Amino acid sequence: xxxxxxxxxxxxxxxxxxxxxxxxxxxxxxxxxxxxxxxxxxxxxxxxxxxxxxxxxxxxxxxxxxxxxxxxxxxxxxxxxxxxxxxxxxxxxxxxxxxxxxxxxxxxxxxxxxxxxxxxxxxxxxxxxxxxxxxxxxxxxxxxxxxxxxxxxxxxxxxxxxxxxxxxxxxxxxxxxxxxxxxxxxxxxxxxxxxxxxxxxxxxxxxxxxxxxxxxxxxxxxxxxxxxxxxxxxxxxxxxxxxxxxxxxxxxxxxxxxxxxxxxxxxxxxxxxxxxxxxxxxxxxxxxxxxxxxxxxxxxxxxxxxxxxxxxxxxxxxxxxxxxxxxxxxxxxxxxxxxxxxxxxxxxxxxxxxxxxxxxxxxxxxxxxxxxxxxxxxxxxxxxxxxxxxxxxxxxxxxxxxxxxxxxxxxxxxxxxxxxxxxxxxxxxxxxxxxxxxxxxxxxxxxxxxxxxxxxxxxxxxxxxxxx
Amino acid sequence: xxxxxxxxxxxxxxxxxxxxxxxxxxxxxxxxxxxxxxxxxxxxxxxxxxxxxxxxxxxxxxxxxxxxxxxxxxxxxxxxxxxxxxxxxxxxxxxxxxxxxxxxxxxxxxxxxxxxxxxxxxxxxxxxxxxxxxxxxxxxxxxxxxxxxxxxxxxxxxxxxxxxxxxxxxxxxxxxxxxxxxxxxxxxxxxxxxxxxxxxxxxxxxxxxxxxxxxxxxxxxxxxxxxxxxxxxxxxxxxxxxxxxxxxxxxxxxxxxxxxxxxxxxxxxxxxxxxxxxxxxxxxxxxxxxxxxxxxxxxxxxxxxxxxxxxxxxxxxxxxxxxxxxxxxxxxxxxxxxxxxxxxxxxxxxxxxxxxxxxxxxxxxxxxxxxxxxxxxxxxxxxxxxxxxxxxxxxxxxxxxxxxxxxxxxxxxxxxxxxxxxxxxxxxxxxxxxxxxxxxxxxxxxxxxxxxxxxxxxxxxxxxxxxxxxxxxxxxxxxx
Numbered sequence: 032x033x034x035x036x037x038x039x040x041x042x043x044x045x046x047x048x049x050x051x052x053x054x055x056x057x058x059x060x061x062x063x064x065x066x067x068x069x070x071x072x073x074x075x076x077x078x079x080x081x082x083x084x085x086x087x088x089x090x091x092x093x094x095x096x097x098x099x100x101x102x103x104x105x106x107x108x109x110x111x112x113x114x115x116x117x118x119x120x121x122x123x124x125x126x127x128x129x130x131x132x133x134x135x136x137x138x139x140x141x142x143x144x145x146x147x148x149x150x151x152x153x154x155x156x157x158x159x160x161x162x163x164x165x166x167x168x169x170x171x172x173x174x175x176x177x178x179x180x181x182x183x184x185x186x187x188x189x190x191x192x193x194x195x196x197x198x199x200x201x202x203x204x205x206x207x208x209x210x211x212x213x214x215x216x217x218x219x220x221x222x223x224x225x226x227x228x229x230x231x232x233x234x235x236x237x238x239x240x241x242x243x244x245x246x247x248x249x250x251x252x253x254x255x256x257x258x259x260x261x262x263x264x265x266x267x268x269x270x271x272x273x274x275x276x277x278x279x280x281x282x283x284x285x286x287x288x289x290x291x292x293x294x295x296x297x298x299x300x301x302x303x304x305x306x307x308x309x310x311x312x313x314x315x316x317x318x319x320x321x322x323x324x325x326x327x328x329x330x331x332x333x334x335x336x337x338x339x340x341x342x343x344x345x346x347x348x349x350x351x352x353x354x355x356x357x358x359x360x361x362x363x364x365x366x367x368x369x370x371x372x373x374x375x376x377x378x379x380x381x382x383x384x385x386x387x388x389x390x391x392x393x394x395x396x397x398x399x400x401x402x403x404x405x406x407x408x409x410x411x412x413x414x415x416x417x418x419x420x421x422x423x424x425x426x427x428x429x430x431x432x433x434x435x436x437x438x439x440x441x442x443x444x445x446x447x448x449x450x451x452x453x454x455x456x457x458x459x460x461x462x463x464x465x466x467x468x469x470x471x472x473x474x475x476x477x478x479x480x481x482x483x484x485x486x487x488x489x490x491x492x493x494x495x496x497x498x499x
Numbered sequence: 500x501x502x503x504x505x506x507x508x509x510x511x512x513x514x515x516x517x518x519x520x521x522x523x524x525x526x527x528x529x530x531x532x533x534x535x536x537x538x539x540x541x542x543x544x545x546x547x548x549x550x551x552x553x554x555x556x557x558x559x560x561x562x563x564x565x566x567x568x569x570x571x572x573x574x575x576x577x578x579x580x581x582x583x584x585x586x587x588x589x590x591x592x593x594x595x596x597x598x599x600x601x602x603x604x605x606x607x608x609x610x611x612x613x614x615x616x617x618x619x620x621x622x623x624x625x626x627x628x629x630x631x632x633x634x635x636x637x638x639x640x641x642x643x644x645x646x647x648x649x650x651x652x653x654x655x656x657x658x659x660x661x662x663x664x665x666x667x668x669x670x671x672x673x674x675x676x677x678x679x680x681x682x683x684x685x686x687x688x689x690x691x692x693x694x695x696x697x698x699x700x701x702x703x704x705x706x707x708x709x710x711x712x713x714x715x716x717x718x719x720x721x722x723x724x725x726x727x728x729x730x731x732x733x734x735x736x737x738x739x740x741x742x743x744x745x746x747x748x749x750x751x752x753x754x755x756x757x758x759x760x761x762x763x764x765x766x767x768x769x770x771x772x773x774x775x776x777x778x779x780x781x782x783x784x785x786x787x788x789x790x791x792x793x794x795x796x797x798x799x800x801x802x803x804x805x806x807x808x809x810x811x812x813x814x815x816x817x818x819x820x821x822x823x824x825x826x827x828x829x830x831x832x833x834x835x836x837x838x839x840x841x842x843x844x845x846x847x848x849x850x851x852x853x854x855x856x857x858x859x860x861x862x863x864x865x866x867x868x869x870x871x872x873x874x875x876x877x878x879x880x881x882x883x884x885x886x887x888x889x890x891x892x893x894x895x896x897x898x899x900x901x902x903x904x905x906x907x908x909x910x911x912x913x914x915x916x917x918x919x920x921x922x923x924x925x926x927x928x929x930x931x932x933x934x935x936x937x938x939x940x941x942x943x944x945x946x947x948x949x950x951x952x953x954x955x956x957x958x959x960x961x962x963x964x965x966x967x968x969x970x971x972x973x974x975x976x977x978x979x
Contacts, residue, residue, distance in 0.1 A: 169840075170840060170841070170842060170843055170846055171840065171841040171842065172701070172841060172842030172843065173842070173843060204840075205840070361872050361875075361876075362872070363649060363875075364614040364645060364646055364649055364871055364872070365614050365615050365645055365967070365968070365971075366614050366615060366616055367614075367615045367616055367617070368615055368617075370615075371615075371968075371971045371972070372971075372972075394872070395838065395840075395841050397840075398838070398839055398840035398841060399837055399838055399839070401837065402837065405876075405879060405883075405939060408939030408940065409876075409879075409939060411939075411940070412939060412940045412941075412942065453886075453889070453890075457939065458882075458938055458939045458940065459879050459882045459883045459886060459938070459939045460882045460883075460885060460886050460937055460938050460939070461886060462886050462887070462889070462890050479839070479848075479849045479850065480849075482847055482849050483819075483849045483850075483851050483891070486819050486820055486822075486855060487851075487855070487891065
């Protein structure tokens with residue numbers, strides 16, 4: 032069970048928060064018997080040939096079959112490059128061998144290439160889906176399908192070496208549900224279970240592939256959200272962190288009876304202390320962010336902030352320290368005493384001060400990852416420049432996560448992970464019309480569109496179960 | 500769209516308005532719906548307001564371009580082109596802007612699960628017994644919840660505050676006007692019936708599975724039935740029986756309540772059964788948290804068994820599978836635009852749910868929030884549904900979509916005769932948007948409740964702030 036999602040509301044909000052079911056499952060709540068029953072029903076479903084996962088599997092295999100992507104010429108698009116070239120009107124994008132090979136006007140299609148007329152519609156890089164548990168949780172309320180947290184409280188709770196990407200299931204129904212909305216990559220996040228050090232995650236592209244790209248990220252939760260996991264004081268978070276750093280730097284004997292970390296944990300933390308990969312810190316209160324900046328400066332680690340409700344209060348310091356922030360751009364309520372300063376202008380104030388801004392959701396960031404576009408749009412409605420809103424869904428997270436050589440903008444040489452939109456990609460009134468991953472046109476289908484189409488039809492003589 | 504002269508349209512609207520002016524038609528049985536905590540809401544006095552040259556969505560299915568809306572004495576006084584207004588009317592330039600009825604959220608926990616969400620503020624689930632029809636959500640409402648003001652900035656003028664979904668029967672919900680007040684009584688929507696919150700499926704069995712049950716869906720249903728059997732019996736005992744005819748001229752009457760002046764021969768008053776009895780009588784409207792189509796069908800059978808009506812199913816991730824039946828039985832679906840998968844009973848959620856519930860002729864689709872974030876953006880939630888519709892060749896016009904957050908919501912709360920549309924005579928609960936509201940960029944610029952401008956995005960003196968937010972350092976504005 033996960034004690035906290037990254038930005039989970041308080042546990043006593045359970046049942047009201049229909050969409051935050053993890054809060055509703057205290058560890059003792061699910062008995063062994065219930066778990067066994069759950070497994071049985073799962074097996075029964077498999078025997079009955081329940082088609083969801085099978086369909087997803089078939090879909091994944093069809094991608095795997097595309098060793099060579101078809102060449103594509105997308106003509107006359109409004110190309111939002113997401114980098115310094117900004118928006119290019121009436122522009123063509125040529126895709127060869129899965130990569131963007133040319134961006135310009137009047138490009139000619141090579142033999143055999145498919146031509147897509149955009150008619151001025153917006154073309155963007157495939158979007159960042161946020162910090163999610165896509166593929167590491169299927170049904171949030173069912174512990175047997177949730178792998179995002181480790182909770183070894185009785186033995187050795189501090190496990191930075193925990194790597195959630197090992198549980199990633201590219202055939203999860205959440206993958207197609209997310210990508211048909213134009214989401215092309217996500218940061219799989221470890222969530223806190225037995226410790227405020229959640230463990231590691233990494234970036235996956237939502238193309239049905241099994242592997243991560245780029246470096247790992249280490250997840251950490253500070254402030255009131257981690258108090259129950261740090262001896263009931265946020266001050267102890269720094270005490271414990273400092274001790275772990277000492278261990279990782281070899282200043283504590285491996286056989287010390289007070290050691291918090293395993294040997295593997297020491298090695299893992301040492302890599303981040305050496306500057307490999309980001310430490311993504313979920314933290315909200317300005318006072319805690321100030322301490323974090325001091326700590327990160329002292330230890331020389333590269334951090335990013337996730338949540339950061341009050342980050343705007345330290346915008347100049349964050350900009351100077353080059354600390355990016357994944358903003359929950361819909362969070363404007365004083366949800367707790369760490370977030371009294373929450374405001375819809377957080378993103379715009381940070382950006383104005385020179386902080387790199389991306390987005391991350393509270394709530395069900397995984398099943399409803401597609402909502403991240405709404406975050407960017409609302410940030411723009413509250414003062415963030417539109418181009419910065421798009422960059423926050425594309426180039427900024429790619430840079431922050433160390434995958435910008437591969438994706439995050441429409442530039443020659445990058446992977447052709449592209450989306451054609453019905454209109455403004457930051458406005459909820461528009462939708463993704465076509466997604467390409469590595470230049471391969473992705474079927475815009477998911478388990479949800481299958482359900483939709485089954486019930487869109489008028490009822491026939493046979494029950495709907497007989498419809499394809 | 501064929502041009503209809505403003506005069507014709509105005510007459511039409513006025514006629515509709517006249518038919519539905521004034522007090523609610525609800526005539527509660529005072530025995531079960533006495534209110535010892537009566538509402539004290541008074542509209543804020545304000546002069547007439549004329550919003551001119553705006554795009555108007557009436558909430559009754561119409562769109563009027565370049566139209567005016569006149570608010571006077573707290574009511575919608577006129578809607579149409581080139582309206583005459585009193586000399587003292589405040590004129591608001593609506594060019595390029597849109598006007599809609601005030602938005603209504605049928606599923607909110609503002610006040611009962613307020614911000615900040617501290618343990619001391621956890622007042623929404625009386626999770627101590629599976630049937631707590633005796634509790635009233637209003638007794639948990641903290642009027643200082645900053646979420647009320649945030650919702651107001653999103654154009655919400657009325658909402659139903661419900662107990663949570665831990666229990667089979669969670670208690671009474673209350674409909675409030677979204678006005679700043681020290682007491683909840685001063686927010687109570689005048690004349691609105693109470694709601695009864697019930698819950699299907701996973702939540703009750705999860706909460707009580709280890710606490711004596713229900714632990715299964717079958718026990719959930721047994722629990723509802725036991726409660727309503729008690730309520731039916733309570734109604735019988737509390738019904739004043741006619742005095743039987745004397746068999747002989749000299750015999751004494753017996754068996755009736757003639758000698759019982761107060762008519763309460765049924766014995767001690769029972770708060771739990773008061774609420775359930777009023778639900779059976781139709782004086783309290785039944786709102787059921789229910790995700791799966793099969794469970795909704797079971798609840799409709801339950802309603803028939805005990806003679807009550809379901810006003811709306813809430814959350815209803817699978818409502819689309821039962822859309823025709825919901826429409827046929829005049830049951831609303833109060834739904835999300837896109838939440839799914841957080842538990843098994845939400846696994847079949849689709850983005851077109853609201854669209855498919857709206858599709859049948861008598862369909863009653865509602866966009867609800869169940870969230871202090873979502874309630875601020877009901878217009879954006881509706882826009883998502885419109886986008887999903889367009890994607891599959893089922894476009895929905897703004898004048899239709901606005902009903903999901905106004906008139907349909909009002910209908911399910913039993914307040915549609917007095918709010919939910921811009922028909923003449925109704926409460927002047929009105930939102931002026933800076934643009935087409937079905938966009939992520941739309942802002943509610945001005946919000947009127949009973950004709951008073953209670954929110955103005957461009958006027959700091961018309962932006963209410965909770966007591967709680969005062970003196971919280973540089974919480975909102977300060978620099979460093």
